[in-house]
Amino acid sequence: MNIVIFCTIDAGLFCVKLALKKGLKVKKIIGLSPKYVVNIDKISGYVDVKNFCKKYNIDYCHVDDYSLASESKKIIPNSTDLFWICGWQRLIPERFLEIPKYATIGSHGSCDGIVKGRGRSPQNWAILLGKKQFKISLFKIDKNVDSGPIISTQKFNIESNDTILHSYLKVAFITSNAILKVVSDPKIIKYAKPQVGKPEYFPRRELNDGFIDWEMDYRDIVNQTRALTIPYPCSHSYLQNNKIKIISVTGISGKRIGEFGEIIHIFDTGEILVQAKKGYVILNKIYSSLDIKKEFKVGLVLNSVPIKETLKRILIRFKNEFPNKSLNNSLIKFLIKRNIKLDKFY
Secondary structure (H helix, E strand, O other): OEEEEEEEEEEHHHHHHHHHHHOOOOEEEEEOOHHHHOOOHHHEEEEHHHHHHHHOOOEEEEEOOOOOOOHHHOOOOOOOOOOEEEEOOOOOHHHHOOOOOEEEEEEEEEEOOOOOOOEEEHHHHHOOOOOOEEEEEEOOOOOOOOOOOOEEEEEEOOOOOOOHHHHHHHHHHHHHHHHHHHHHOHHHHHOOOOOOOOOEEEEOOOOOHOOOHHHHEEEHHHHHHHHOOOOOOEEEEEEOOEEEEEEEEEEOOOOOOOOOOOOEEEOOOOOEEEEEOOOEEEEEEOOOOOHHHHHOOOOOOOOOOOHHHHHHHHHHHHHHOOOOEEEEHHHHHHHHHHOOOOOOOO
């Protein structure tokens, strides 16, 4: 079977690599040209497929247009049987969907499944919302957003110490197995079942949505950090006008003894204890231009960006982009619990 993969995200390559090790044969991988990725944070986890393809002796090509709108169908090899969309965060134009013999296949899911969790960043949102489970589906891609018939669905647990990277690895394991089943027996595609129910969507996230509100419950800060850590740009804060990228944290309950965001203690091992609501956050690993031993001092306060401001900005963006789409209900409950009034948006 001649398989062409669209991939330009490292999380997608996790999955492709696993499938290759399990015996998948790939004709070509199409990736986004590095010349056109001006800001790496605009495409979180971007990777140039060139080195990967050379290592595995796979043909590849770069495209200049992430939407593929201006790309020629000549980039696709003759007699292509299957497109696998794996780490490509844009819709595939209809004129490309007509090319493969069998189908264009992708994977998508959420804490509430594919129907109730369409849209952007579902794995990040699942961890941000403190969810314990994720459902991932393999489906036939059509012209709409994550709406095609479902080939298979599997769920996995999100453990309390899982980061977004762990979530991606779990999805890679499940999806690589699912795609191999399809390749070994493409008749499975014919039995894909239409999606049922009113769809709900998660909104797109941007870099500035990752600022921490130190007045949040310490557990929310822990979840936010787990959800946005590497390969994403990470949660962040400021100390005296210097940006702090927060990579790994631990939460601990306790009575408040300082200002929210205040550095309460600096351990001999370098970890930093910061005041939050209902407890504390231990900064285990951070990136900063500041010298932790000299410039991080007890009593200094890390800047906050109110979570209400961040969430309202996300809601406004979502409403402007998708005025007729329904917001995911789990996210709505999260917003209501944090006193975000939805009547301005819905």
